[in-house]
Amino acid sequence: MYRYDEFDTQFVKSRTAQFREQVVRRLDGRLTEDQFRPLRLMNGLYLQLHAYMLRVAVPYGTLSSDQLRQLAHIGEKYDRGYGHVTTRQNIQFNWPELVDVPNILDDLAAVEMHAIQTSGNCIRNVTSDPWAGAAKDEVEDPRPTCELLRQWSSLHPEFTFLPRKFKIAVTASENDRAAIRAHDIGIKIVRNEAGEVGYHIYVGGGLGRTPIIAESLNEFVSREDLLPYLEAIMRVYNRYGRRDNKYKARIKILVQETGIKQFTQDVDAEYAAMTPADVAVGPEELKRIAAYFAAPKFETLSDKDEAFDKAVILDPALSRWTQNNLGQHRKAGYTIVNISLKPTDGAPGDITSEQMRAVADLADKYSFSELRFTHEQNVVLPHVKRADALAIYKALQDAGLADANIGKVTDIICCPGMDYCALATARSIPISQAIAQRFADPERQHIIGEMKIKISGCINACGHHHVGHIGILGLEKAGVEFYQLTLGGDATETAVVGDRTGKGLSQTELIDGIERIVEFYIETREGQERFLDTYRRVGIAPFKEVLYADH
Amino acid sequence: MSSLKHKGKGPQVMTANGLRQGPVVYMRKDYSWSTVFAEALQTEDEAIIAAMGEAAQSASEANLIVGAYFIDIDPATSEPARYRERFRMNGPSFDPGRPTHIEHAEKTGPIHLSET
């Protein structure tokens, strides 16, 4: 994992000290709220519907067991004993008091964490594949690239006041687990015919009120050229991005209005006009960064483990967990453990301090002390010996974290919605709960197979509903919540924005309607078709019919 | 954003967030603030409403509260008319396994804020 260098440490420390001073000045009135608000936002502190909310950055979702333990401590000491994993692979605390926040930031700094650039019109936390460094299908570990981007984009003076916030995601696999094409810039690490590793750059993706899937901008940017090329994109955006209208300020609108062809030319012209060497980072530095992500000392093992295989045969629950929650590791005898934060009776993405400690202990014992948060609001132990999976499963059962539903209908992405968020138009958590309870039967979930339901409590789409197989958007009219459905969305390498079904539905109509959609899919599917495949084959019409059957 | 001028209909209540701790608070009869909605001053009297506006302004300047604004009250229920405000009053609606907003408030006790 990346370790802070002295500069990072000093910087974060002084930033925290500054904030402590700023809070004092706010409390005694030397700073007004108008003056203070941007300062607190720059440190990740929002004022939400009920209280302050602190968003802590987890760079590319990677964290150590000690860091998770510190988050557990913060949750317990300063909050209400839990945190909430977000779709940006960060963690939020919902109830901190302003007077405590400087202490929280100190505690974070003690484990090389902070809340900088989790708000504002800057380049936000770079997100990535939660299986980075472990996935069997990756070209290389994407995190050194993420870390390079983090260092480049952190406090970059030119990109501190962009027209709007800016999100970058990096993957190194054909199977996109980082939803890169839903980002302002999506980067796919690829190998060209000559065997060189480089970057396929996508631009202009984003959800929100105008959902757009990123377009391919350049199929191969070499390693040395990555930063200069990205810098050229940022300059074009900074220059031409619409500052006159907040709703048109994201780069996706610029790309749409300019057209990808012209936009490409603009970027190329900008690139041609700059001196790449001023921005580029040499191979020495890349090597230095990559060294932080050196693979752990894996043992030479076999994929065969009779004791485990036998246990799986004997225990259907364990068998389901093995099937759904374990990912293919690139090393024989190892596996990736995906821990679900989607119980049938809890808010998606919430994790208690106690559970954080339990997971941190498991990471220490079985996964080289490494952990990941996923954009689907789950946790990953990336490097686990298959032989240890059973012990982990048992420990997770004790911690209430053994739900075997990864990728299934109850593994729902869900934003905080009206239960917490000041911008919400409707609740989202109770909807996810109602769906989870309706489909609680694990056998039924197994029969349904892969299904991605995503819920947002307003048009800002933090719950990624546009790219859910079933997407749900919560709205309100005259004090009554209602829900709009989209079908057929996809956040992966075959990304597409879902189609709106039409008229909004009440919560009860919605849950019944979804059940009918699911039943219809099961009746209609051919062979191994996933919901998405069936939807693509038969189109929206029959699904609409069953959805509105009781109207 | 927040406006200290009320444009609403029917009875009014003044709400804000406490600056130091952040909780949702309501203005009481004596122009102090409480986390308990039942303690909120509800009135249709324009003179009192004007005085509430001034008191909120003063409490903001005294760094007691942030983001003060009036909310409409439904006379039939004496509760906030707007849906969003009912969530601010009641806390998260679905938090299984955790103390509810009300249980939490009972445990920690109400917070009262005043300039004196």
Ligand code: SF4
């Ligand atoms: S989608 Fe809307 S309600 Fe949900 S977290 Fe984002 S801003 Fe809040």
